Amino acid sequence: MPSATVTARTRPSMRVRHQVALGLGSDLSEVGRARREVRECLVAWRQDEAADSVLLVLSELVGNALRHAPSSITELTVTTGSDEVLLEVRDGSRKPPAMNPHPDPYGETGRGLALVDVLARDWGWMPHADGTKTTWAVLPATAVTDFVPALLPVCRARRSLPERLVPAAQALAPAAAGEPEHVERDLRCVLQAHTAGAHHAYVMHLDGRDTGSVWGRWDRDDGPPGPVVLPDCGAPAPDPLDEACCQYAGHPGGHCYQLTDPWHP
Structure with a gap:
């Protein structure tokens, strides 16, 4: 089944309460570092109730950027509003993200954006004039309790x-x-x-x-x-x-x- 390209669109605006930006290296171990640092921020901001969902989506977005644009600089920005968390991952690949509508339930890869689609309130990507792009996702700032075992084999x-x-x-x-x-x-x-x-x-x-x-x-x-x-x-x-x-x-x-x-x- 071919992957479906996601249409580019600007992320929604939000009122900023807290924000942190991280520059990431090219190694996939940076996913773990990003998770640890963002978790610490969410705890400090007293929004750790949503940490599990936020960190899972963060892992997918950062992991995708590091795999598909390994030679470029990757930047992660986390912003919180009154009732939502915005994740933005900027990388040097001009290729838009593509979501497999029917991922292999037993495969180790190919489910990432389907998982983002389930957990995020809204998500998408937008290109920039310098040839980079930002993939973004908005999540509720409260725990997501809907369990989705089909996407987590x-x-x-x-x-x-x-x-x-x-x-x-x-x-x-x-x-x-x-x-x-x-x-x-x-x-x-x-x-x-x-x-x-x-x-x-x-x-x-x-x-x-x-x-x-x-x-x-x-x-x-x-x-x-x-x-x-x-x-x-x-x-x-x-x-x-x-x-x-x-x-x-x-x-x-x-x-x-x-x-x-x-x-x-």
């Missing part, structure tokens, strides 16, 4: 944990009372809607005061996984779901509340 990229790494994983979580801990060897990435960064797959649970798990992480599709200890996310699910996100703290993409079983096919 689990990645499920697969790897096998090498036998030589099993003792290393067990050493990170010493067995209680001499009982061996179960180590998951058939790894499946459980990140949702992640279009950049490393894959992460559950390996084993950590008990104790500081909750967390051992994860297998690999940066490339063909790269070897390495064990790493990460704290649990714990973000509460929207009603009526009564559980916490089953991924790790600081993960990219959407929260996962076991709408599908991430550990098994």
Whole structure:
């Protein structure tokens, strides 16, 4: 199914309460930096209720800019009004954004602008005389509780944990009372809607005061996984779901509340 080009139009005007602008480098790791800095701003501005939706849309817009205009300067501007948040991402590509109207629900890419279309109150793009463009999105400054599982499938990229790494994983979580801990060897990435960064797959649970798990992480599709200890996310699910996100703290993409079983096919 061919992608549909989005018609250019000027972003709506809004009364500015707070604003921050960030210059971003060309590496995709800048998506994570932008998320962290904008979250801090939203908390300081007391508009962190909308942070999850804002940061998810931010990840898609910034990630698209860095992938499609990697040699240009990318600028992110975040503006808040009385009841909305405006995201603007400027890059050096003249190519307009294109949205796939029927993205592959099991693909790792191709869902970004469809996700923006669901979460944003309004969005679009506008060209500039110097050959750059700005892609913008307006979101409500309150939490978006409508859950859209069809747009957030689990990645499920697969790897096998090498036998030589099993003792290393067990050493990170010493067995209680001499009982061996179960180590998951058939790894499946459980990140949702992640279009950049490393894959992460559950390996084993950590008990104790500081909750967390051992994860297998690999940066490339063909790269070897390495064990790493990460704290649990714990973000509460929207009603009526009564559980916490089953991924790790600081993960990219959407929260996962076991709408599908991430550990098994």
